[in-house]
Amino acid sequence: MMKHTKYKILLASLLSIITIIGANAQSISGIIKNPKGEAVPNAIVKLDGLEVTRTDEMGEFQGVDITSKQTLSIEHDLFQKKAIDVNLVPNIIILTPLSHKQGIQIGYGEIEQMKSTQATSAVSGENLKGFSTFTLGNRLSGKIAGLTIVRNGNEPASDIPDMFIRGTSTYNSNNILVMVDGFEATINNLLPEEIESVTVLKDAAALAIYGMRGANGVLLITTKRGVNSRVQVKLDTKLGFSSPARRMKFTDSYTYASLYNEAISNDIGYWSPIYSKDDLELYKNNSDSYFHPNVSWYDEVMRSSVPYTENTLSFTGGNNFAKYYVMLGYVSFDKLYGKNSKAKADELKNMSETSRFNFRTNIDLNINSFWSASVSIGGNIIENSKPNHSNMSDLLASTPPNAFPIKNMGGTWAANNIHTENPLGTLYESGKLSNHDVNVQTGITLNQNLDKLIKGLKLFESVSFVSWTRKNYDRKRDYERYQMNKSADGTISTEKVAGTNTDYQIDENTREQSLRTAYNLGASYSTKFNSVHEVSGLLGFTYSNYEIEGNNAPYRNTGLYGRFGYSFDNRILSEFSFAYNGSENLPPNKRFGFFPAVSLGWIVSNENFAKKINFLNYMKIRTSAGIVGNSHFGISRFAYQTYYANMQDKFNIGSSANVSLNGLQEGRIGNSDITWEKNYKYDLGVDLRLFDKLDVSADVFYEKRTGILSTYASTTPSTIGAILPYENIGKVSNKGFELTLEYSDNLGKVDYYIGGNISYAKNKIDYQAEVTQPESYLYRTGKSANQFFGLEAIGLFQSYDEINNPNTPVQLFSPVQPGDIRYKDQNGDGYVDENDMIAIGKPTIPEINYGFYLGAAYKGLDIKADLYGQANRSIMLSGNHVWAFYNNGQVPEIATERWAYYPEQGIDTRTKAKYPRLSTANNDNNYQSSTFWQRNGSFLRLQNLELGYTLPEKVCRKAYLNKIRLYVQASNLLTISSISDYDPEIVYGYPITKSYSVGLSIQF
Structure with a gap:
């Protein structure tokens, strides 16, 4: 009896084990593809590190039995190894290519x-x-x-x-x-x-x-x-809204009036306020909005947030004969102009919306073993509208908050004799500027495979047409502005100070267009022999013609190009490339030039000694040297020709003194010897992959640009009586380095990556024609091509005793007072003038650029962030966004930290002032380019932050979809900069915006 009981227990135990194993086992199948959606054949499928199968020609594997405790991985020579959670094996597995x-x-x-x-x-x-x-x-x-x-x-x-x-x-x-x-x-x-x-x-x-x-x-x-x-089929849609990341900051009317009292007193020399205490109190409590207005023009004109949307729909597919990619896209970004107004809602929307419709169709045809072809058609249609004003930002900065109310008592638009434009009135009444752009690029390529004649030989012929058409729509009108006055007895009247009410004048017949036509044809060759020698070659001809409607001569370039390479045993690489081409912008007998380059590479990791280094997956050292040119100088075209122009003076002819003709005068003298700029480039680089996880690419470079077009005008007396010709005399050198890193790995079931790049480039003017200077520091030669020059500020004058001290240099720009900026006398001659201007700060173009990115994914969740920044860059503050009362304009908030000393009024900011004394007049001394107004333009910006969730594949299949991803996104959330009052990237004008959005991505 006991014996039978033991067998029953053993049998039950075996059945339980089998049941448990059966419950945890599953059979999986999948398709391996690259990021383009192409199948990856011969990929190795492994369980616990042991190969169990490989993918077929369609990238598929089937019937792999696996339990929840095993590890599934996919490996291929061309792709990064991919480990997959066996409980979350997708139907389609995307491999990341090895860089x-x-x-x-x-x-x-x-x-x-x-x-x-x-x-x-x-x-x-x-x-x-x-x-x-x-x-x-x-x-x-x-x-x-x-x-x-x-x-x-x-x-x-x-x-x-x-x-x-x-x-x-x-x-x-x-x-x-x-x-x-x-x-x-x-x-x-x-x-x-x-x-x-x-x-x-x-x-x-x-x-x-x-x-x-x-x-x-x-x-x-x-x-x-x-x-x-x-x-x-892929559908992406995103909806969001954007708002200013930083806005222009100006004072309110109370502060403006208080500071104006200081400014006018500074100009007169003693306390003499324009605004009484009663005026200030009315500004402060906003109890008299018509005669003591307090208008934040920025808030009235600019909206706090606006919507935007981005949408795309694409179709990708094909077979052995034809492959296609088709995309339709639509984006719409509202502009910040126009605070919500029910009466003007439709007009404002029509005036502040920008939209673009994109389209693309790319088709590749494999006609037979000899012929193949491709057709590419892409373009966009843009509708862009904005207020009919040249610079709304400047208008906002030049209109004080107490200048006038938005509207007068009778409902007319307000203004005054000094500020004749009403920002909100201009926005609502002046109409709009619109343009309708159509851009289309069409490319057609034919290829011939001549393998049957000469193995590795191919021919190609292609043509491209890029057309641009713009139709302008100008809808504008004038409008009346009135000033409201109050007499001593309290009588209120209005007088017109500007404008006349007119009907809209519409000009919709202005059109601009251009057409770029280009041809490219040639042959390529590639072969390998004796298993170690690989030879490749490319030889082609190109021609381009760019025409702009109007009185513009076509821009034309044509020439030959080639590239020839040889590699030995996949270890030693060499290449020679060249172009022989010309430009219409050069003299007829000097239009063509030859531009060669040579480069070498050594794949160290393919050497036997390197294969023993376990952590070294790949290493290549490369170097290059050569000459390239520039014939687009950014100056007037055809500098080899002498131009003549009509003189303003006239001379009489004939018997009547009433008959006269304009004379001709010589313009710029032509130079038939000008040629292209030459850039001698040298580079040394290395590419690495380490530990099968870290990719590194680094370069150092040096460039020498010669033959830069400039003139000797600054070194030649004006008595020469002519505009001197351009000559190839300038020289600039440039050097720097670049580094790119990317690391990817996983922690358990969390996949993550982090990467970034940094580049440094510093240039120096080696020669440019300059007049003899009294001091060496005045020369631009030896400095950056983008270098600021200005005065070195050494503080603010604190008293007249300091100003009148015999040891204090005399500043010649305008009479100075306590509170004005004091500058260093660089040459010690006892005066501060233009001869004391030195190179200050860093260049306008950043010498250092960098970016970082990181991300992680766990099951269906993913998060990623992108940051970028710039350094070794300076910006110069100036104009009505910075200088208080400049041209009767606003007072920026930074001016509240001004220098002031009126002890009777309880005003003394001398020891903590960060801004010079105020003045109602334009102050030539304080408005000089100097270190006082210069700022460090370095910054780091969180460009993008995104959190997404991809629904499980089982859920997607029930909806007959391959993939559904939902995400939320934010842009420009954070900027780290030493500048607190302005954006370091865009100091003035339309503000950089931060945005928030939600998106949906669906794949069929």
């Missing part, structure tokens, strides 16, 4: 990063999505080592930044060349969704192929293309 084994874009081609000897850096379009801004260029801040973004404003559609590659190396035009899908175009109106990658070409090896267009660097944009898979 050194993925293809990178270069001039007129693509190459595996490991085989490249060029200095390039890139960012994917996916990594540009976080930051909300209308213009794409601003999204690139801090994203790419060596690329500097200098923002010129933040008003939607007008926020086009300046872009510099490796700083600046000329004091003429530093405009970079921008190429979209191989042809020159503009990028500012592209959407991140349609972009595959943005690549910066930096050294001679990368730029020589562009010849005299390459000296300032090249930005390559590659748009997305189709893949061989079933159709993939």
Whole structure:
């Protein structure tokens, strides 16, 4: 009996174990793809480190039995190893390419990063999505080592930044060349969704192929293309609102009037207030809004927040014959102009909205083994409106809060004889300026594969048309402004001080347009023999013609380009590249030049001794040297020609004194010997992957720009009687370094990454024509091309005894008083004048640019942040946003810390003053460019913070979807800067905004 009982217990135990194992075991399948959505064949699927299967040609694996205690991982030579939670195995698994084994874009081609000897850096379009801004260029801040973004404003559609590659190396035009899908175009109106990658070409090896267009660097944009898979549909939508990150800060009427009493007393020399105590009290308690108004014009004109939306819909797919990518996008950004008004709601919305519709269709056809073709059509339509005023920001800064009320008692718009424009009246009544832009880029490429004749030989022919059309709509009118007056007996009257009520005048016939046509044809060759020798070559011809409607001669460039490479045993790399091209901007007999570059590379990690270093996955050392040119000087075109102009003076002809003709006068003298600027570039770099987790790329560089166009005008007496010609005499050197790091790993089930880049570029003027100076520090030569010059402020004068001290230098700009800025006499001659201006602070263009990013994911949750910053940069404060009462304008809040001493009035700020004494007159002494107004322009900005959640795959399948992701996002939440009163990036004008949004991403 006991024996049977033992067997029963044993059998029950076995059945329990089997049941438990069966409960925890599961059979999984999946599809492995790259970020483009292409299948990854031959990927190794491992359980607990042991191979169990591999993916087929479609990237699929099936029937892998796994328990909850096992570890699943995917490995492939071209991708980073990926560990996956067995309880969260998605149907589609995306692998991240190894940085050194993925293809990178270069001039007129693509190459595996490991085989490249060029200095390039890139960012994917996916990594540009976080930051909300209308213009794409601003999204690139801090994203790419060596690329500097200098923002010129933040008003939607007008926020086009300046872009510099490796700083600046000329004091003429530093405009970079921008190429979209191989042809020159503009990028500012592209959407991140349609972009595959943005690549910066930096050294001679990368730029020589562009010849005299390459000296300032090249930005390559590659748009997305189709893949061989079933159709993939992706919908992204984002809704949010933005508000000023920092606003202009001006005083209220009470403070304004109080400080005005000080200012006028300072001008007179004794206490003599304009505003009585009763006036001040009325301003303070806001009890007389008509004759003692207190209007915050900024708050009345600018809204506290405005909505925006970004939406894209894309289709990707294809087969062995045809692949396609189609995208539609719509973005809309309201502007901050126009505080909510029911009466003006429709008109304000129509006047402050900017929208853009983007479209793209890229098709690749594999016609047969010989022919293939591609067609790319992309563009956008922009509707942009704004108030019919040239500079609303300046109008707000120049209108004091107590100048007049918004409207008079009778409902008329208020103004006065000094301030004749009413900011709110101008906003509501003056109409709007609108433009309707249509941008279209069309590219067609034919390819011939000549493998059957010569293995590795291919031919290509392509043409591109980039058209831009703008239709302007100008709707404007004048309006009456009245001043309200009160007589001694209390009688109130109004008088017109400006304007006449008119009907709207509409001009909608103004049109602008341009067309850029370009051709590119050539041949490429690549082969490998004896298993260790690899040879490649590229030879092509390019021609471009850019025409702008009106009296503008076409811009034309044409020439040959080539690149030839040889590598030995995948260890030693070498390349020679060149361009022989010319420009219409140069003399007919000197339009063409030759621009060569050579580069070498050594893949250290492929050497036998390096393979023994376990933590070294990849290491490559590369160097390059070469010459590139610049024929777009940023000055008047055709400088080789002498120009003539009509004289204002006339001479009489004939028998009648009433018959006269204008004479001709010689303009700038032409120089038939001018040529392009030459930029000699040298680079040394290293690329590393360590511990299978850390990617490193570092470069040091030196450039020497010669032949910069300038004149000897400053060294030649004006009695010469002519405008001197341009000559190739300027020289600038530039040097620096770049570093990019990225680390990715996991802590248990948490995947995380962190990375960043930093670049430093410092230039120096080696020569420019300068008049002989009395002091060495006055020369621009030897200083940065973007250097500030000004006076060195050494405090504020505290008394007349200090000013009249015989040892105190005399400041010659205007008579000084206690509280005025005191400057250092640099040359010790007893006077402070223009000869005491030295190089102050740092350049206007930042010498240091950096960016950081980090993120983590746990199950369906993900979080990421992007930061960027600039350093070694100075800004100079000036104008009516800074100087109190400047041109009868406002008083900025910083002026409340002014120097003042009226003890009878209880006013004494001498020991704590941070601002000079106030004056109602423009003060030439205090308004000089000096260290007093200069600020450290360095900053660090939290550009983007995003938290997302991806729904479980089972939930998505029930909704017949592949992926659903919800996220919340914030931009420009935090800025760290030593400047508290102004934004360090955009000091004045339309403010930088911080934004908050929610988004939804769906994949079908």
